[in-house]
Amino acid sequence: MKRLLLFIVLPAVVLFGLIQLVPASRTNPAVRADLQAPPAIKALLKTSCYDCHSNETTWPWYSKVAPVSWLVVHDVNEGRSELNFSEWGTYNTFKKRHLLKEMKETIEEGTMPVKLYTYTHSKAKLDDKSKAQLVRWITESMKKLPKTLKGSKPKTR
Numbered sequence: 001m002k003r004l005l006l007f008i009v010l011p012a013v014v015l016f017g018l019i020q021l022v023p024a025s026r027t028n029p030a031v032r033a034d035l036q037a038p039p040a041i042k043a044l045l046k047t048s049c050y051d052c053h054s055n056e057t058t059w060p061w062y063s064k065v066a067p068v069s070w071l072v073v074h075d076v077n078e079g080r081s082e083l084n085f086s087e088w089g090t091y092n093t094f095k096k097r098h099l100l101k102e103m104k105e106t107i108e109e110g111t112m113p114v115k116l117y118t119y120t121h122s123k124a125k126l127d128d129k130s131k132a133q134l135v136r137w138i139t140e141s142m143k144k145l146p147k148t149l150k151g152s153k154p155k156t157r
Contacts, residue, residue, distance in 0.1 A: 020066050024063070027055075028057055031056065033088060034085060040133065041133070041137045044126070044130055044133065049085065049112070049113065053084060055087075059072075083103070100142050103138055104139070107135055108131070
């Protein structure tokens with residue numbers, strides 16, 4: 001038993017302590033151009049989406065403990081790069097239309113918010129009524145976007 005403690009548990013504890021010295025950069029940059037939406041929609045988005053898709057992330061306690069912190073920071077950075085509600089007003093018409101379409105699809109498919117997130121944030125889970133409400137708002141928002149892109153053509157490769 002002493003050998004187990006000496007050769008497995010002690011090194012594991014030391015390694016766990018050492019990896020705490022490798023910080024994860026938890027940031028919340030300034031909100032530049034937040035999405036404007038009706039209060040009910042905004043509340044749904046803040047509860048279910050904003051932690052990963054805005055600059056208003058509420059960092060939970062486990063986001064300070066490596067190696068989980070590295071995963072959380074990675075997921076938030078990836079979410080912000082795909083869609084950032086805090087930058088919404090800076091997006092051109094083409095990008096807004098594309099993101100609204102993507103939002104609608106992921107909500108209808110039930111792939112957002114991701115299941116791993118809803119396990120630890122049960123209030124973020126969208127029920128059928130909330131999904132329908134968001135899909136209706138997205139559909140109406142897409143109709144309100146200008147049909148022409150007026151200088152905001154998509155980049156071609």
